Amino acid sequence: MSSKRQTNSAGLRRDIELLEVLGKYEVEHKSGLGVIRIAEMAGREKTQVSRALATLAEQGLVDRDPNTMFYRLGWRLYALSAQTFEAHLTSVAAPYLRRLAELAQETTHLCVLRHDEVLTLSTAAPAHGFRAVWEGLTSPAPSTSAGRVLLCEWDETSLAAKWTPEALASVMGQRIFKSTEELSDELKKVRQQGFSVVDEEFEIGVVGCSAPIRDASGRIVAAINIGAPKARLESKLDQAARLTRKVANELSQTLYSPS
Amino acid sequence: MSSKRQTNSAGLRRDIELLEVLGKYEVEHKSGLGVIRIAEMAGREKTQVSRALATLAEQGLVDRDPNTMFYRLGWRLYALSAQTFEAHLTSVAAPYLRRLAELAQETTHLCVLRHDEVLTLSTAAPAHGFRAVWEGLTSPAPSTSAGRVLLCEWDETSLAAKWTPEALASVMGQRIFKSTEELSDELKKVRQQGFSVVDEEFEIGVVGCSAPIRDASGRIVAAINIGAPKARLESKLDQAARLTRKVANELSQTLYSPS
Structure with a gap:
């Protein structure tokens, strides 16, 4: 019985990992993958993978192209995702992100922390509507504002x-925060200021600033971010951070005020 | 071996159905559900459901609130959905939907057909940015434009x-299309016009119009829709339909032209 339980959970875990394989691939190629390649990437046996994909396809979690017979991520993921907290947050935040993008004339992002990584939920760019570059992708938390x-x-x-110092080194190389204390000191400053700035700590040539979105109890649930080329934003970074904090405060009040 | 296969697929199917249970519930309540209620709604045994939810939570497909211990749909659905074809379509279509909403001064939708139902991917409203009312929800295909x-x-x-007449009756009651031929005749008209209009056939007091988005081979892959109160749009419905067709054609060209 105990062994059967483990088998079932392990099976579900492995099948869900097929979605991850498709997700990673699609980020780069935007088409789809054949069963043989998916099995290779997942390190699993082809007939098992084929069977799991057929079941995932029945449920709409993957789609199979009738011409190429390649699999890609399915429409039901999109339909289910519309019911998540993240989609609700994205929808309410959209006009605030767009306004900040217009005011700052820079690209803005809505971000949350998931499994210790920063997940970008949505992006707005001045005068272009949405840009999808970072949506759905994650980055290490200590290196971004x-x-x-x-x-x-x-x-x-x-x-x-x-x-730990090892965890910090693994996500950030030699660049910053050699100890937990250094990170902790920086976070204290962020808490006092109500915003955070980074200067080429996430990516060479890029600066950024962020401010928190809080729930009704005051807990931080998301962040609004501006990222831009250093040459363009550096001299106005502090001003942009204060603007971001202002818009983030307004969004917090809209999200959680009783209506 | 054959029996083991069936067990695995059936198990995966049942576990995915837990996501559906959470998705349906969240549409109405926006909070979350306890294990006992989820097991009741899924018609399954509590310990089995508890185990499956724990595995789904590990993978981020569901999230568990640390205070209430209730489950809801998880962040990874949102992250994966950003890599789907549907998200790509939504992102490219966003400025077109917004432009149509401003031109027509009505709410616009981007829709696709999935499992014989119309799935609304995104919504734009004049001067308000996004409205999320229909996003991720489905409706019967023959009753909407x-x-x-x-x-x-x-x-x-x-x-x-x-x-069949039975399928038509089950989704539309007595209102329209008592036979497949009646539906087929209407669809011929839609094909010739390049747009579709409905007058209270989906919902009493509501009129709407839609036009197709085509891929590079000319196949219809999505539709742009306007829906509005009859009192406001009825006299301008034909004009709105032609405007929708124009914007849909422009979107088709952007989506599939080689760049």
Whole structure:
């Protein structure tokens, strides 16, 4: 019985990992994959993978192109995702992101922390509507301004457990924060300011700023971010950070005020 | 071996159905559900459901609220959905939907056909940015103008197989199309016009119009729709339909022209 349980959970986990394989691939290629290649990438046997994909296709979690017979991520993921908290947040935040993009004349992002990584939910660019570059992708929390906002109220114990010097080195190389204390000091500053700035710490040539979105109890649930080429934004970075904080505060009030 | 296969697929199918249960519930309540209620709604045993939810939570397909211990749909659905064809279509279509909403001064929708139902991918409203009312929800194809656009190039055999008089009656009551032929005649008209209009056939007091979005080979892959109160739009419905057709044609060219 105990062994049967493990088999079932392990099976479900492996089948869900097929979605990850398709997701990673599609980011780069936007087409689809054949069963043989999917099995290779997942390190599994072809007939097993074929059977799992058929079941996932029945449920609409993957789609199969009738011409190429290639699989890709399916429409039901899109339909289900519309019912998530993340979709609700994205929908309410959209006009605020667009307004900030117009005011700052820079690209803005809505970000949340998931499994210790920063997930970008949506993006707005001035005068172009949406740009999808980062949507659905993750980046390491300590190296981005949004991540520092999302970590800034973690207690010392959680910080020390997760962001050991080894963990910091693995996500950021030699660039910054050689110890948990250095990260913790930076997060204290972020908490006091109500915003965070980074200067080429996430990517060479890029600066950014972020501010927190809070729920009704004051807990930080998301961040609004501006990222831009250093040459363009550096001199106005502090001003952009204050503007971001203002728009984030307004969004917090809209999201969680009783209506 | 054959029995083991069936067990695995059936298990995966049942576990995916838990996502459907959560999705349906969240549409109405926007909070989450406890294990006991989820097991009741799925008609399954509590310990089995608890185990499946734990695995789904590990993978981020469901999230568990640390305070209430209730489950809801998870962040990874949102992250994966950003890599789907549907998300790509939504992103490219967004400025077109917004422009049509401003031109017509009515709410516009982007719709696709999935499992014989019309799925609304996104919505734009004049001067308000996004409205999320219909996003991720489905409606019966023959009763909406978007559905008729999406069905209008089905061959007679497929139409007759799916839209029997019984199937038509079950989705539309007594209102319209008592036979497949009546539906087929309407679809011929839609094909000739390049747009579709409905007058209270989907909902009393509501009129609407839709036009097709085509891929590079000319196949219909989506529809743009306007829906509005009859009192406001009825006199301008034909004009709105032609405007929708124009914007849909422009979107088709952007989506599929080699760049």
